[in-house]
Each structure stands twice: as structure tokens, then as C-alpha cells.
Amino acid sequence: MEFKQRHKMYIGLFHTHSALRYVVLLLLIVVIAKSLVGVVSKKPFEKGDEKLTLWLMIATHTQLLVGIFLYFVSPWVKFAASTMKDPQLRYWTVEHATIMLIAVVLITLARSTTKKLTGDNTKHKKVLIFTSIALVLILVGIIMSGRGILIPVRA
Numbered sequence: 001m002e003f004k005q006r007h008k009m010y011i012g013l014f015h016t017h018s019a020l021r022y023v024v025l026l027l028l029i030v031v032i033a034k035s036l037v038g039v040v041s042k043k044p045f046e047k048g049d050e051k052l053t054l055w056l057m058i059a060t061h062t063q064l065l066v067g068i069f070l071y072f073v074s075p076w077v078k079f080a081a082s083t084m085k086d087p088q089l090r091y092w093t094v095e096h097a098t099i100m101l102i103a104v105v106l107i108t109l110a111r112s113t114t115k116k117l118t119g120d121n122t123k124h125k126k127v128l129i130f131t132s133i134a135l136v137l138i139l140v141g142i143i144m145s146g147r148g149i150l151i152p153v154r155a
């Protein structure tokens, strides 16, 4: 691929991926808050709760897909022996992808448990546990990158 074309693709994917974080974070906070209220107030697990876990999963899987494409065009991802010695290259090549993949799996599990489990309180509890760990991982991941959680920091 021509350099200019590749660069344009990188910029497009980068901004999409950067912006999608807000959707994922917002949905995570809403799901966590709703499931916490659900556990504490022993509320039924309603259709709306199920829909929210579905939207969270769709947003996260879209983020995953964009992230995978971005991975192969980003100048911060390098497959070289020296990568592990450079904290920035190591973060984007190994750590970011690994941390975020675990978070994606947890969000997927949160969704699938609501399908399989019975008992409203158990569903709220499982969603609360999986999504809370996912949120912590995502926040730690972004903090480690030094790019800023809410306001992107440019080098």
C-alpha cells in the first residue's frame, strides 16, 4: 500500500478508535450503576438491562475490530527485537492489546451470563463483577499509555 494511503487509513482508524472509547466507557458506567442498584435494591433483571449489556458488547466488539486494524498500521506497533526495550513500543505492541483483550472477554462474559443464568439477583451480580473488572482494566490500560482518559494527550 502506498505510504499516503496507509497514513490516511491510520488517521481515520486512530480517531475512530480514540472516540469510541467514550462510548465504551459511558456504557460501562451506566451498566455498572444499573447492576449495582439492581443488586442493592433487589430489582428484577429487565429487558432494558439485557439490552444495555448487548449495546455494551456491540460497542466493545466494534472497538476491538477497529483496534485490530489499527494494530497493523500504527507506527507504535513494531515487531522487532528492540520493541521490548522501548516502553512506548512495548506498551502499544504488547500491553495495550493484551489488557484490552481481557476487558473485551470480560464484557462478553457479562453479556453471556445474563443469557445463561437464572435468578435476577445472580444476573445483576455477575454483570456487576465482570463489568467492574473490565472498567478497572481499561482505565489502568489508558493511564499506562499516558494518553489521558478523557482528554487525549498528544506527544
Ligand code: HEM
Pocket: 014, 017, 018, 021, 024, 060, 063, 064, 067, 068, 070, 071, 072, 074, 075, 076, 077, 092, 096, 097, 100, 101, 103, 104, 138, 142, 145, 147, 152, 153
Ligand atoms: C475496550 C477496548 C479498547 C479500548 C477502550 C481502547 C482504547 C484506546 C485508547 C484510549 C487509545 C489512545 C487513543 C488516543 O491517543 O487518542 C488507543 C489506541 C490504540 N489501540 Fe486501543 N483500545 C481498546 C482495544 C484495543 C485492541 C484490542 C487493540 C489491538 C488488538 C488496540 C490497539 C490500539 C492501537 C494500535 C492504538 C494506537 C496507538 C497509536 O498509533 O498511537 N486497542 N486505544
